[in-house]
Amino acid sequence: MAILSPDGDYSITTMYSVPDDAWYLELDLVATRRTVVTAIVPDEDPARDPTVCFDVHGDHLDIPYAVIRWFMDLVEAEIRTSRDWMRLRPELVEVVRGLRQEHLGVISDEEFPAVLEHVRAGVPEEDLQAVLLASFGRRPDGTTTDDMEAVLPASP
Structure with a gap:
C-alpha cells in the first residue's frame, strides 16, 4: 500500500x-x-x-x-x-543477532521456555527483557509486545 x-x-x-x-x-x-x-x-x-x-x-x-x-x-x-536493538551494548547486540538468525525472529510458545533458560544463563537479568524483545518481540513472561521503545535505549 x-x-x-x-x-x-x-x-x-x-x-x-x-x-x-x-x-x-x-x-x-x-x-x-x-x-x-x-x-x-x-x-x-x-x-x-x-x-x-x-x-x-x-x-x-x-x-x-x-x-x-x-x-x-x-x-x-x-x-x-x-x-x-542495535543501540544496545555490543555484547547484547551479538546475542540478539545470533538469536534472530537462529530463530528468524519468531519462536513458538513451546520453544520459548528452553530458549529463555539459555538466554537467562548468558544475559544479565536487567538486560533480559530488552534482549528477548529485540529477538522475539516477547517479554520474559512469554507475552508479546509492540512497545520496543519502552525497554530499548533512547535515541542519541
Whole structure:
C-alpha cells in the first residue's frame, strides 16, 4: 500500500527484501510512477548502515524540500523500528543477532521456555527483557509486545 504525500504528487511504497534483509522505502512521483529516491534500511546486520539512493538515470527532477523531509521522516521512523536493538551494548547486540538468525525472529510458545533458560544463563537479568524483545518481540513472561521503545535505549 502506498502512502500519499500531503500534496498528493508523491507516494511512498514500503517493502521487505528477504535476500537483502532490509526494508526498502521508495519515493515515487505519482504522475509517472517513477521511483525517484529509495531508502534501504538493513534490519539484521548492525555493520550495514541505512542508505539512500537517487535515480540518476531518469530526467532531472526538482523534488520539493517538504517532500524530501516527509520522506526522510518516514525513513527515520523505519530505522527506529527496525534497528533500535542495535543501540544496545555490543555484547547484547551479538546475542540478539545470533538469536534472530537462529530463530528468524519468531519462536513458538513451546520453544520459548528452553530458549529463555539459555538466554537467562548468558544475559544479565536487567538486560533480559530488552534482549528477548529485540529477538522475539516477547517479554520474559512469554507475552508479546509492540512497545520496543519502552525497554530499548533512547535515541542519541
